[in-house]
Amino acid sequence: MPAIDVLKARQTQVFKKGQGEFEMDCNRKSLSGAVSQRACVFCGSRVVLYPVADAVHLVHGPIGCAAYTWDIRGSLSSGPELHRLSFSTDLREQDIIHGAEKKMEKSVRDLVAKYQPAAVFVYATCIVGIIGDDVDAVCKKLHRELELPVIPVHSEGFKGTKRDGYRAACDALFKLIGTAEPEKPEPISINIMGEFNLAGEAWIIKNYYEKMGIKVVSVFTGDGRVAEIKQAHRAALNVVQCSGSMLGLAQMMKEKYGTPFIRVSFFGIEDTSNALYDVASFFKKDEIYKRTQELVKSEVAEIYPLLKEYRKKLKGKRAAVYVGGAFKAFSLILALRSIGIDVVLAGSQTGTKEDYEILKDMCDDGTILVDDSNPIELSRFALETRADIFIGGVKERPMAMKLGIGFCDHNHERKIALAGFEGMMNFAKEVHDTICSPVWNYYRKKAWYE
Amino acid sequence: MSKAVTQNSCSYCTPLGASLAFKGIENAITMLHGSQGCATYMRRFLISHFREPIDIASSSFTEETAIFGGGANLHLGLDNLISQYHPELIAVASTCLSETIGDDMNLHIKDYVARKKGESIPFIVPVSTPSYQGSHIEGFYLAVVALVQAFAKGESNPSGPVNVFPGMVSCEDLRYLKEVLKEFDLSYVMVPDYSETLEGGNWEEHHPIPPGGTPIQVLKHTGTARASIEFGQVISDKQSAAKYLAQKHGVTSARIPLPIGIRCTDIFYQTLEEISGKSIPFSLRKNRGRLVDAYGDAHKYVFGKRAVVYGEDDFVLSIASFLLEIGMQLSVCGGSGKGEGFEEKMMQLVNDNHAEVPIIYEGSDFKEIEMAAMEKGADVFIGNSKGYSISRSFDIPLVRVGFPIHDRIGGQRILHLGYKGTLNLLDLITNELIRTKQSLSSVGYSYI
Ligand code: SF4
Numbered sequence: 024m025p026a027i028d029v030l031k032a033r034q035t036q037v038f039k040k041g042q043g044e045f046e047m048d049c050n051r052k053s054l055s056g057a058v059s060q061r062a063c064v065f066c067g068s069r070v071v072l073y074p075v076a077d078a079v080h081l082v083h084g085p086i087g088c089a090a091y092t093w094d095i096r097g098s099l100s101s102g103p104e105l106h107r108l109s110f111s112t113d114l115r116e117q118d119i120i121h122g123a124e125k126k127m128e129k130s131v132r133d134l135v136a137k138y139q140p141a142a143v144f145v146y147a148t149c150i151v152g153i154i155g156d157d158v159d160a161v162c163k164k165l166h167r168e169l170e171l172p173v174i175p176v177h178s179e180g181f182k183g184t185k186r187d188g189y190r191a192a193c194d195a196l197f198k199l200i201g202t203a204e205p206e207k208p209e210p211i212s213i214n215i216m217g218e219f220n221l222a223g224e225a226w227i228i229k230n231y232y233e234k235m236g237i238k239v240v241s242v243f244t245g246d247g248r249v250a251e252i253k254q255a256h257r258a259a260l261n262v263v264q265c266s267g268s269m270l271g272l273a274q275m276m277k278e279k280y281g282t283p284f285i286r287v288s289f290f291g292i293e294d295t296s297n298a299l300y301d302v303a304s305f306f307k308k309d310e311i312y313k314r315t316q317e318l319v320k321s322e323v324a325e326i327y328p329l330l331k332e333y334r335k336k337l338k339g340k341r342a343a344v345y346v347g348g349a350f351k352a353f354s355l356i357l358a359l360r361s362i363g364i365d366v367v368l369a370g371s372q373t374g375t376k377e378d379y380e381i382l383k384d385m386c387d388d389g390t391i392l393v394d395d396s397n398p399i400e401l402s403r404f405a406l407e408t409r410a411d412i413f414i415g416g417v418k419e420r421p422m423a424m425k426l427g428i429g430f431c432d433h434n435h436e437r438k439i440a441l442a443g444f445e446g447m448m449n450f451a452k453e454v455h456d457t458i459c460s461p462v463w464n465y466y467r468k469k470a471w472y473e
Numbered sequence: 474m475s476k477a478v479t480q481n482s483c484s485y486c487t488p489l490g491a492s493l494a495f496k497g498i499e500n501a502i503t504m505l506h507g508s509q510g511c512a513t514y515m516r517r518f519l520i521s522h523f524r525e526p527i528d529i530a531s532s533s534f535t536e537e538t539a540i541f542g543g544g545a546n547l548h549l550g551l552d553n554l555i556s557q558y559h560p561e562l563i564a565v566a567s568t569c570l571s572e573t574i575g576d577d578m579n580l581h582i583k584d585y586v587a588r589k590k591g592e593s594i595p596f597i598v599p600v601s602t603p604s605y606q607g608s609h610i611e612g613f614y615l616a617v618v619a620l621v622q623a624f625a626k627g628e629s630n631p632s633g634p635v636n637v638f639p640g641m642v643s644c645e646d647l648r649y650l651k652e653v654l655k656e657f658d659l660s661y662v663m664v665p666d667y668s669e670t671l672e673g674g675n676w677e678e679h680h681p682i683p684p685g686g687t688p689i690q691v692l693k694h695t696g697t698a699r700a701s702i703e704f705g706q707v708i709s710d711k712q713s714a715a716k717y718l719a720q721k722h723g724v725t726s727a728r729i730p731l732p733i734g735i736r737c738t739d740i741f742y743q744t745l746e747e748i749s750g751k752s753i754p755f756s757l758r759k760n761r762g763r764l765v766d767a768y769g770d771a772h773k774y775v776f777g778k779r780a781v782v783y784g785e786d787d788f789v790l791s792i793a794s795f796l797l798e799i800g801m802q803l804s805v806c807g808g809s810g811k812g813e814g815f816e817e818k819m820m821q822l823v824n825d826n827h828a829e830v831p832i833i834y835e836g837s838d839f840k841e842i843e844m845a846a847m848e849k850g851a852d853v854f855i856g857n858s859k860g861y862s863i864s865r866s867f868d869i870p871l872v873r874v875g876f877p878i879h880d881r882i883g884g885q886r887i888l889h890l891g892y893k894g895t896l897n898l899l900d901l902i903t904n905e906l907i908r909t910k911q912s913l914s915s916v917g918y919s920y921i
């Protein structure tokens with residue numbers, strides 16, 4: 024064990040590579056009293072469904088859950104922007120006592136009349152799970168009467184972890200899939216899953232596939248539209264990014280519609296290239312493969328010299344990586360390596376046992392691995408490993424910066440596209456600008472008055 | 474049933490306000506009794522404003538907890554907090570979830586303390602903050618009341634300090650208030666004081682609990698204080714720490730408006746004059762003169778301009794009063810509080826000033842504010858950054874003040890209070906109006 028006092032019950036969730044055999048004890052509920060960086064089931068559902076831009080997202084519960092998630096993510100839409108509004112039934116004491124089915128029903132009716140959405144998602148949050156509203160029944164009735172999908176999302180925060188929220192969201196999407204048929208199905212077509220169009224990333228990726236001659240039926244759920252989701256079962260292949268959020272949906276689609284899936288990542292040159300080649304190989308068409316080769320070649324040729332420059336400047340710098348899903352951590356490690364940076368601390372909020380095995384294999388000896396960590400641990404490890412930059416979510420930012428460790432936001436709230444080849448350039452630039460900023464010099468040295 | 478659906482809420486949950494207030498006590502940490510999500514979201518929300526490390530723990534309810542009660546989780550959570558943070562105070566705020574299942578938090582805490590008899594454990598202060606009963610500002614006040622209830626000792630004493638309950642103001646406001654109190658030669662107890670914990674310097678090493686805040690030892694003196702000053706006109710008696718101390722410890726209370734604008738600040742300084750027996754110091758008088766002079770400089774740019782003001786009730790009331798002092802017109806006033814009395818106070822202010830009646834909302838949301846602004850017209854929005862999307866769609870400026878400010882840095886450093894703070898607000902508002910005028914003009918005036 025690393026030499027810091029980790030909470031006793033957490034000792035099985037922290038591990039130092041190179042110190043004996045070990046199995047990460049992950050996917051546990053957060054521990055009471057620990058300041059976890061995790062959110063809740065609802066958060067998981069929101070993350071996945073939220074980018075569907077022509078649906079109304081009604082959060083059924085007291086105000087907090089909706090208020091804190093209002094427009095927090097940079098998921099872009101090329102058309103409607105209903106997802107950027109925050110709708111809540113804002114339950115008050117009377118609703119808690121007498122039940123809030125009527126209020127929820129009226130809210131849906133009002134919102135549908137006002138915004139004419141293509142669907143409504145009703146998120147049942149903690150309190151709804153307690154007061155016993157029959158959300159399913161009300162949604163069913165509304166679905167019938169309003170003649171549009173009104174889909175309940177069971178995302179009571181206390182009934183599991185963020186992963187359960189992903190599952191609830193996948194269930195909701197699954198209900199939509201297969202409810203409409205395309206005019207003419209395309210044999211060479213894919214769905215992109217687990218891509219939320221942060222800072223326009225889905226557009227970057229879609230563009231690559233289209234250049235390769237592959238039709239993208241629907242993106243789950245970046246720049247998402249209900250009509251496209253309904254037809255998603257007609258795509259020939261599901262391309263799944265990020266281990267946590269949408270693998271479940273891909274599995275369900277495989278079972279029901281026989282749609283095969285592959286897992287990819289769009290972060291970094293290596294992973295992006297693989298993501299394109301894997302899809303090209305799937306369709307077994309020479310011209311597609313050739314176009315892919317050309318695309319990758321020209322994209323890499325464009326950014327390679329620049330990356331080399333960054334690599335020179337960043338060689339030997341150290342990074343700490345703590346992100347939502349472990350799959351993202353894998354890509355980050357590769358991407359960081361490609362610009363000369365060593366990863367000295369790696370972890371995730373929601374990784375699985377298999378994920379941590381892979382992570383362990385990828386990392387160098389001495390790298391510290393953590394699952395569902397907290398600020399005390401993260402900051403101590405970051406200092407101990409003398410990280411130059413911390414890559415994580417918005418909640419880790421102040422902790423790192425207080426200590427004079429640079430920070431790069433790699434979470435759902437970032438506003439810079441990091442996917443694909445151009446994303447790699449943005450990433451390298453951001454990492455470089457952060458690490459090379461002169462401000463950190465003032466953090467470490469004592470001032471004259473001390 | 475009034476409105477069924479709330480769109481883009483102006484108010485946040487009760488435990489958020491409580492968590493913020495508890496940040497103003499030295500070596501304290503807050504645990505929310507409920508599910509993990511609430512605590513994480515609130516942390517994120519606060520961190521995006523203050524850009525400082527803010528830890529809020531959770532007792533992490535599971536399905537079993539929801540059925541069998543939160544006792545075991547609460548105890549485990551307390552154990553873990555103690556071993557990881559070594560706090561002097563653990564504040565436990567309830568959430569909708571623990572309240573809805575009827576979990577008896579106080580009893581669990583009593584059990585815990587009994588179980589730990591003989592061991593040295595931190596103080597544990599519970600506060601009941603279901604969100605379906607209030608909003609963040611009510612949670613803030615309730616936390617302050619819980620603190621004085623827990624720690625105030627003794628009887629009011631003419632040589633005691635003065636209690637200051639500033640309410641939800643910025644770190645810079647708190648620092649400025651302390652300077653003012655010093656100018657009056659007053660010793661004080663400020664509850665809360667998060668000016669250091671939420672805006673400190675850089676660190677050499679990690680501090681589980683950021684340094685700063687009012688020490689618990691000092692909190693005890695709230696009972697022997699000579700007087701209490703509490704900012705707020707719509708604080709109910711139940712939420713008033715000043716009222717509590719008056720009743721239980723005989724401390725005279727002055728419940729006065731948040732000192733923004735000349736009139737409200739005059740009241741504050743006169744109150745300090747009375748309490749300290751010292752006349753208003755020269756430096757503050759000078760500030761007042763400077764402010765009056767600046768009112769003159771600004772008057773042509775601001776006269777008749779229509780303002781949409783929103784935020785916590787007391788904040789809106791004092792800003793509105795200030796805007797009327799400089800001849801601006803109130804178009805919409807949206808209070809975020811879920812209590813009562815805001816509309817009445819607002820109407821009184823408007824009538825006293827013979828001003829045009831604005832559209833007034835209690836417990837408002839941004840959709841309502843937008844519709845009202847459309848109806849009444851607006852030249853400037855004044856409030857937190859959450860009004861940005863409307864100000865953008867209207868293409869009129871937003872002057873970012875109050876809490877939260879999520880799209881700029883430095884929200885914690887905005888000075889709102891006193892003559893000096895008012896001067897700052899005056900500059901911000903006037904310059905925004907000038908900027909608009911300048912950029913709309915085809916001439917490109919370089920003198921305005
Ligand atoms: S359950 Fe209550 S306390 Fe928790 S986030 Fe929702 S409104 Fe706030």
Ligand code: SF4
Binds near residue numbers: 063
């Ligand atoms: S834990 Fe429950 S109440 Fe809190 S944010 Fe999540 S769903 Fe909402």
